Amino acid sequence: MTREMTGAKMVVQALKDQGVDVVFGYPGGAVLPIYDEIFLQNDIRHVLVRHEQGAVHAAEGYARSTGKPGVVLVTSGPGATNAVTGLTDALLDSIPIVVLTGQVPTFMIGSDAFQEADTVGITRPCTKHNWLVKDTDALAGTLHEAFHVAKSGRPGPVLVDIPKDVQFASGKYQGPKPSASHYQPQVKGDMEEITELVEAIEKAKRPVFYTGGGVINSGTAASQLLRELVDATGIPVTSTLMGLGAYPASGKNWLGMLGMHGLYEANMAMHGCDLMINIGARFDDRITGRIDAFSPKSKKAHIDIDPSSINKVIRVDIPIVGDVAHVLEDLLKVWKSRGRKVNREALDKWHKQINEWRAVNCLSFKNSDKTIKPQYALQRLEELTKGRDRYVTTEVGQHQMWAAQYLGFEDPNRWMTSGGLGTMGYGFPASIGAQMAHPDALVINVAGEASWLMNMQEMGTAVQFRLPVKQFILNNERLGMVRQWQELLHGERYSHSWSEALPDFVKLAEAFGCKGICVSDPADLDDAIMEMINYDGPVIFDCLVEKHENCFPMIPSGKAHNEMLLGEAETQGVIQAGGAVLV
DSSP: OEEEEEHHHHHHHHHHHTTOOEEEEEOOGGGHHHHHHHHTOSSSEEEEOSSHHHHHHHHHHHHHHHSSOEEEEEOSTHHHHTTHHHHHHHHHHTOOEEEEEEEOOGGGTTTTOTTOOOHHHHHGGGSSEEEEOOOHHHHHHHHHHHHHHHHSSSOOEEEEEEEHHHHHSEEEEEOOOGGGOSOOOOOSOOHHHHHHHHHHHHHOSSEEEEEOHHHHHTOHHHHHHHHHHHHHHTOOEEEOGGGTTSSOTTOTTEEEEOSTTOOHHHHHHHHHOSEEEEESOOOOHHHHSSGGGSSTTOEEEEEESOGGGTTTSSOOSEEEESOHHHHHHHHHHHHHHTTOOOOHHHHHHHHHHHHHHHTTOTTOOOOOSSSBOHHHHHHHHHHHHTTSSEEEEEOSSHHHHHHHHHOOOOSTTSEEOOOSSOOTTOHHHHHHHHHHHOTTSEEEEEEEHHHHHHTGGGHHHHHHTTOOOEEEEEEOSBOHHHHHHHHHHSTTOOOSOBOSOOOOHHHHHHHHTSEEEEEOOGGGHHHHHHHHHHSSSOEEEEEEBOTTOOOOSBOOTTOOTTOOBOTHHHHTTOEEETTEEEO
């Protein structure tokens, strides 16, 4: 059924038909017709951010915490260019978002008109796909296609650029018809390859599941199937930064996160395994370390919805293109039909070896009763918030890695962080997006003071929309990760890795009209955290921590997984040599 309406009305109608309930945006001249239509309806909530980068990160937080596409509406020119960082972040982390940008009228395109930019050209490298719509009759179909592309296959950001005259003009509106799309990614894996993987699982002596954000993107069914597979086979499982929560942190087969700041047992298992099964991860450099030394003794399998990810970085023996949920479902069926076989005797030895690595206690640190250690702050945050309806976002830096190490995630979609692009300023607006999606949940952004300041203006958004997001700032008055690298790799030459002009965060909170809490004594930490949790509104929590603490374990650049720096564990007399643990 087709209906006649303006392009601006089509935009709002398409959002309704796609089930959109929240739009994050910032108005400007080139999108005023759309904003006028938003004013005339009550089904879709609009969140006025303070910067377009914040809008995209908020949409990412919404998408990551719900599994539904986040939606952004911004104006032409600087509105669109300010969104580029968020688009690139979403592309690298496979986050489904739909960004709608205004554009100058079609007859002015190319004339260097006021607030004109080649938005499609600028965003082509940082979107999954984008469109410039010059015909109002084509607008509805393009919008529906944009949602289909964003959600299907490997999720990602898309952009629709809409000239102002297209918004004013009338055309024919049609509802969504996803089956008519030319974009139909392969979701079922090849059964021969799945059977080959089952045969490898049956024979493996030291297998490992290496999971990534693709498990979470595939939906809750994928996480449930992963849990069933891991628990039924007894195979240990590790995860990338983006995959935390797909398998519960309390699970008996959980190794923790792997990679540059991953756990000792996870990295050693990856290095020593004889069968490595990659499920929904992309072999990024923070995981692989030195490619020629990555998991050198293993047969490798890779399950991924994106064919271009297969053999892109690491050559694998068993490539399986397909959606994680579909492939795991078939994998379990085949494995069960063949008698649920694993090499149990060898697996028991493998778990014994892993337990020896686990005994290293690689996250140990020397606590203090005078200064708050950042690790201790996160230990207490975990203890006082676990079991609650909790969502955690982070900024980027040491605090991000400590959060991944010390916070436990039992379910998917509860952890939102910038993995591939490493975007400082991501966490605060992402927490706003997560809180909009889950208004009654406890949403905490674990931040460093430097990252947090990059999008601090979004506190205005949190206050305006009464969003009780908690900004848990580990304030070391340093660019912590930069300072750590300068200490370890650049001869302790601390070039511009601190600020001499930080704000008083309590006064800043009061200026925004929210609550500020400052704590510096470890003895006061628990009470301060509980005050933050119990306050019914947004909080800036300024936790003054040890200024020169380093984040360990750490795989130095160019080193293999079994060449970790262990920090405190090493000073306690623990070393590794050829995979053995000596105490």
